[in-house]
Amino acid sequence: MGRPPCCDKIGVKKGPWTPEEDIILVTYIQEHGPGNWRAVPTKTGLLRCSKSCRLRWTNYLKPGIKRGNFTEQEEKMIVHLQALLGNRWAAIASYLPQRTDNDIKNYWNTHLKKKLKKLQTGFEDHTREGLSLTTTQQSISRGQWERTLQTDIHMARQALCEALSPEKPNWLTELKPSVGNNSKQTPTSTYASSTENIAKLLKGWMRNGSKKSQTSSTTTQNSLANMQGADSASSEGTPIKADNSSINLSDTFNSLFGFESFASSNSDLCQSMSPDGGLFQDESKPDCSAQLPLSLLEKWLLDDGITQEGPF
């Protein structure tokens, strides 16, 4: 006999969420806070499984989520962290507080894997061409590569030591709050900020209601996708004034989540993070098939060292 389903499958709705459902969920969480997901479907009347509710909240409705348009910086951080941590998306996401693990995972699977594969192909071609090199040249470049690798491993270890040390650097304590405790945010920030999300939701919904929504199954995806521009504007520090909400909590939101300041701390983090070392060696199982020769990755990642000097 198998494990019982997490929720009663009969009468449980599946598939894309409608704006109505989103609003119900956000309203509920606004009042009660995230957590106790089991109770959410019964308390709200949503015909959704508790898991689905939690997922919808954490991946989509939770305040402060930035969607789409990964910056080059974020991209490189993901590659870096993936090399360090493997496919531990939740852990990786904790270093990119505006991104969800699902988002990062998707981005990795759709964009970065391909990108790295491309790079790898390029590398292989390059190596084939390099067959004509003299052995001296080869040994020199390999020596350089090994030195770089050693340095990287050393830096990675150092970063790990710093991270694990009781006197963590500030950026760590600032950036790490979301590891595995998504539901443990301070109630004030979470609930207050979700007002903005629902306001955005409503705004987008109203704006797009006539455009594409024909059936009751119209999803929020459309409206939210349309809000992308506004959303990104918001995350850039230009708060959206909600049409349908008398409460404007954008400022609170920004100050509470400090995304603008994250931008700078993020670059600190990048500098602190060392490249592809053997961090978490004992527990991480990096996707080796997706790994590239370090030198190539390094080139791509560390090229950024030049551009990184500027603002995030």
Next chain:
DNA sequence: AAGTGGTCCAACCGCCAATCC
């Protein structure tokens, strides 16, 4: 304009660990 194949992403599934009782 219609068909087709590829891409992207939200959501689902199943497993596991933590927590509850």
Next chain:
DNA sequence: TGGATTGGCGGTTGGACCACT
């Protein structure tokens, strides 16, 4: 203490969208 329940995570999938023919 141990079984039941819940929450979290990573892998996978389905379908909408887009580009190309």
